[in-house]
Amino acid sequence: MRTAKFIGVRLAGALLVLFIVGFCTYAVFYLVPAxxxxxxxGRPCTEQNLALARDFMxxxxxxxxxxxxxxxxxxxxxxxxxxxxAITCEAPCFGYSFQQNTEVLDLIGExxxxxxxxxxxxxxLWLVTGVGAGVVAALRRGTPLDRIALAVxxxxxxxxxxxxxxxxxxxxxxxxxxxxxxxxxDFATSPVDWAWRLALPWAVLAFAHAAVYTRxxxxxxxxxxxxxxxxxxxxxxxxxxxxxGKHALxxxxxxxxxxxxxxxxxxxxxxxxxERVFGLPGLGGLLIDAVNQRxxxxxxxxxxxxxxxxxxxxxxxxxxxxxxDPRARLS
Amino acid sequence: MSDPLRPNAxxxxxxxxxxxxxxxxxxxxxALCIALLALLAVGADVLTAITGQDPYTYRIxxxxxxxxxxxxxxxxxxxxxWFGVEPLTGRDLFAIVAHGARTSFLIGLAxxxxxxxxxxxxxxxxxxxxxxxxxxxxxxxxxxxxxxYLVFMIALGAVAPxxxxxxxxxxxxxxxxxxxxxxxxxxxQTLTLRARGFVSAARSLGAGPVHVFRHELLPNLWxxxxxxxxLSIPGKIGLxxxxxxxxxxxxxxxxxxxxxxxxxxxxxxxDPMFLVFPGAALFLATWAFNVLGDGLRDALDPRTAR
Numbered sequence: 001m002r003t004a005k006f007i008g009v010r011l012a013g014a015l016l017v018l019f020i021v022g023f024c025t026y027a028v029f030y031l032v033p034a035x036x037x038x039x040x041x042g043r044p045c046t047e048q049n050l051a052l053a054r055d056f057m058x059x060x061x062x063x064x065x066x067x068x069x070x071x072x073x074x075x076x077x078x079x080x081x082x083x084x085x086a087i088t089c090e091a092p093c094f095g096y097s098f099q100q101n102t103e104v105l106d107l108i109g110e111x112x113x114x115x116x117x118x119x120x121x122x123x124x125l126w127l128v129t130g131v132g133a134g135v136v137a138a139l140r141r142g143t144p145l146d147r148i149a150l151a152v153x154x155x156x157x158x159x160x161x162x163x164x165x166x167x168x169x170x171x172x173x174x175x176x177x178x179x180x181x182x183x184x185x186d187f188a189t190s191p192v193d194w195a196w197r198l199a200l201p202w203a204v205l206a207f208a209h210a211a212v213y214t215r216x217x218x219x220x221x222x223x224x225x226x227x228x229x230x231x232x233x234x235x236x237x238x239x240x241x242x243x244x245g246k247h248a249l250x251x252x253x254x255x256x257x258x259x260x261x262x263x264x265x266x267x268x269x270x271x272x273x274x275e276r277v278f279g280l281p282g283l284g285g286l287l288i289d290a291v292n293q294r295x296x297x298x299x300x301x302x303x304x305x306x307x308x309x310x311x312x313x314x315x316x317x318x319x320x321x322x323x324x325d326p327r328a329r330l331s
Numbered sequence: 332m333s334d335p336l337r338p339n340a341x342x343x344x345x346x347x348x349x350x351x352x353x354x355x356x357x358x359x360x361x362a363l364c365i366a367l368l369a370l371l372a373v374g375a376d377v378l379t380a381i382t383g384q385d386p387y388t389y390r391i392x393x394x395x396x397x398x399x400x401x402x403x404x405x406x407x408x409x410x411x412x413w414f415g416v417e418p419l420t421g422r423d424l425f426a427i428v429a430h431g432a433r434t435s436f437l438i439g440l441a442x443x444x445x446x447x448x449x450x451x452x453x454x455x456x457x458x459x460x461x462x463x464x465x466x467x468x469x470x471x472x473x474x475x476x477x478x479x480y481l482v483f484m485i486a487l488g489a490v491a492p493x494x495x496x497x498x499x500x501x502x503x504x505x506x507x508x509x510x511x512x513x514x515x516x517x518x519x520q521t522l523t524l525r526a527r528g529f530v531s532a533a534r535s536l537g538a539g540p541v542h543v544f545r546h547e548l549l550p551n552l553w554x555x556x557x558x559x560x561x562l563s564i565p566g567k568i569g570l571x572x573x574x575x576x577x578x579x580x581x582x583x584x585x586x587x588x589x590x591x592x593x594x595x596x597x598x599x600x601x602d603p604m605f606l607v608f609p610g611a612a613l614f615l616a617t618w619a620f621n622v623l624g625d626g627l628r629d630a631l632d633p634r635t636a637r
Contacts, residue, residue: 017474025483029490154625158618160569162576162592163610170599170606262476269481273573277596284577287482291489291579299486306479314477 006322014315019071021307026067029300070095095301099293104301107286114184114282119271121198122205123260130210131256134217139244141222149214156211161270165204165277172200184280201278205270209263216259220252227251254325261317265310351626358626364619368612372432379426382411386430386586390421398601406604414608417591418598424605428612430586435616438501438581439568445506446567447560450513451552455544457514458521469518472511480508481573488579497582505570509563516559517552524551554631562624565617572613588613 069078077091089096095104137149173181179200185193224230225248233247234240272284283302290298351358371378379385395402399419406415406424414424457468484504491500524530524547533547572589574580581587588609595606 021474021478028487154618154621158565158621159614160572160617162573163614166592166596166599166606166610170603174600265477265479266481268479269573272481272485273577276577276593287485288577288579291485294489296490299489303479303482303486306482310477310479 003322007319010315010318014311018308018311021311022071022304023067025303025307026070026300027063029296029303030063030066094305095297097290097295097298097301099295100298104298105305107298108283108302108305111281111283111286113187114280115268115271115275115284117187117194117198118201118205118274118280118282119267121195121202122209122271122274123267125202126206126210126213127256127260129206130213131217131253133210134214135221135244135249135252137214137218138221138225146218149218153211153214156207156209156214159208161205161208161273162277164207165201165274168200168204169277181278184282201274201280204277205267205274208270209267212259212263213256216255217252220255221248224248224251250324254321257317257321257324261314261321264313264317268306268310351623351630355626355629357622361619361621361623361626364615365623368432368616368619369436371429372436375426375429375433378429379423382413382423382425384412384423384426386422386426387584388422390416390423392421394418394421400598400602401605406602406608408604415604417594418602418605424591424608427586427591428588428609431588431591431609432612432616434498434581434585434587435568435571435613438498438505438571439564439616441502442506442509442567442571443560443564445502446509446513446563447556449507449510450559451517451549451556453510454514454517455521455548455552456540458518459525459540459544459548465518468514472514475508475511478508481570484508484570484574485577485579488574497580501571501574501580505567509567512563513556513559516555520552520555521548524548558624558628558631561620561627564624565620568613568616568620 072078073089073091073093073095075091077093078089080087080089080096087096089103092105093103094108096102097104097107100107133149133153137146140146169181172179180197181200183197185197187194225244230243230248233243238247268283271282272287274280275282275284276288283306287299287302289295290302352362353359394400394416400406401416401418401421403409403415408415412423412425414428416422416424417427453468453472457465487504488497488500530543530547533543538547571580572587572592575587575589576593578590578593580589583590591609592606592613595602595609598605
């Protein structure tokens with residue numbers, strides 16, 4: 001029962017966050033440009049197109065009304081215009097790109113698998129290597145191994161994703177010629193090719209993020225190893241592997257999970273940049289195209305969808321936290 | 332401010348900074364690196380005047396007419412073009428990197444100033460006053476920290492009217508998304524300070540919140556503020572470069588490391604030096620602020636020391 005309540009409260013909180021974030025984003029986007037219809041009717045923009053766009057997008061209404069329409073569209077779908085030219089956008093409707101004559105969600109759906117493959121693979125890789133390196137550095141404190149781990153992690157924090165990516169292409173793609181550069185193969189088409197082509201992007205994105213986890217894990221592990229309960233575990237005669245792997249690691253993972261939740265937002269940003277470097281046809285490309293074509297509904301839809309993804313992922317992280325730390329379930 | 336009887340007392344930042352530079356070779360290297368890059372940024376005009384170059388003039392004669400790549404080895408490095416030239420245009424790469432340093436430092440430092448101002452005021456107010464304000468600030472900070480800010484910035488850069496100067500927009504937006512991490516630290520520090528004797532003493536003597544903030548809290552907050560600010564500069568420099576890299580940051584022809592690195596993508600195979608020089612400058616700048624910030628943090632909080 002308690003777990004159900006915990007999950008319920010988290011979900012309600014997440015919905016509230018989504019609503020407020022969506023509201024603010026909508027407000028900023030519709031208050032900034034002088035004429036949103038002008039911004040989204042494309043170039044060249046004829047008088048007819050402009051009137052059509054204005055009418056379609058419902059700019060007679062105040063912006064807060066438009067926001068409610070937008071939210072309503074996510075829940076029940078919406079119809080733009082009326083009569084023969086009406087466009088139906090089925091629920092969940094994240095808006096409609098008038099320039100591409102497609103629902104925003106469809107456009108996102110085409111690109112999402114690429115970004116998801118990239119982000120999930122990289123996240124897995126950096127969690128394993130980052131936490132692993134941090135544990136090793138903490139256990140070998142003060143040795144050259146520890147210093148190397150720290151120096152590499154400072155480099156990882158400092159080096160921008162695209163720089164590492166380009167150097168990676170230069171080194172592994174051109175000079176050593178061991179991995180293919182660029183291009184994406186669907187997982188369903190060929191899982192091996194999929195992984196092989198994503199190997200370098202994964203490594204690059206993971207390198208940029210792992211550093212933070214190495215440092216965090218190291219300092220947390222050092223603190224934890226000084227705790228009384230670790231001494232108790234050792235006094236009971238447990239092997240060092242069990243003391244570190246079972247008793248200490250669980251405590252170390254708590255802040256790691258917290259930071260991971262916060263990092264999801266920047267992971268999405270990092271994925272956008274990595275896609276540009278490696279020419280992967282993901283959400284980043286969609287976003288940049290939308291920017292270049294001034295496709296406002298698409299931009300807004302992408303931004304709100306990204307916020308939606310991050311908030312949802314954060315709920316999952318919260319639930320993981322509850323599973324790791326029984327204390328979090330009570331409060 | 333520092334008192335050996337109270338080990339929790341924050342060490343004065345000026346003393347700590349000197350200790351760091353004397354004892355920590357990495358931090359010293361970082362500080363020297365920052366000084367060099369700052370010199371490059373400030374003296375960009377003078378330095379490029381030595382060889383009579385500027386970042387805007389096209390010099391087709393420095394290119395290989397067949398390919399558009401720089402003529403000569405190493406991307407056309409020579410006595411007149413210290414870092415070689417840009418492919419296709421022949422613009423002097425040293426001038427671009429030096430003026431790019433100016434862009435990076437201006438935006439990185441100004442955005443940090445915005446974050447510090449917002450973060451310190453909001454964090455201290457939340458920690459000292461507590462109550463509903465505290466909950467609101469903490470909640471907003473949590474939401475903003477997890478927000479996909481890069482996606483938002485890309486989109487905002489596209490819809491913002493052309494009358495708003497891009498550097499100003501970048502400073503405000505990057506600065507705004509930076510306040511939560513500062514506010515968190517300042518709030519936590521303020522919570523411990525509030526319970527201390529000298530703050531309650533000031534309060535019982537009738538000091539208002541503004542007085543307490545300026546005379547009791549702020550002097551003890553400078554240490555963590557400077558550490559967090561130093562450690563956040565590389566992220567902001569990197570963010571400006573990332574946005575310019577994606578084509579929604581500093582518009583051409585104003586030099587920006589990120590945009591040059593972006594153009595270098597197409598030349599990685601044929602002219603790698605075009606990537607190496609601006610890339611190295613960007614890496615050095617972010618690395619230097621990181622190691623200096625680490626050193627300062629270790630000096631103020633010996634627990635994290637190596």
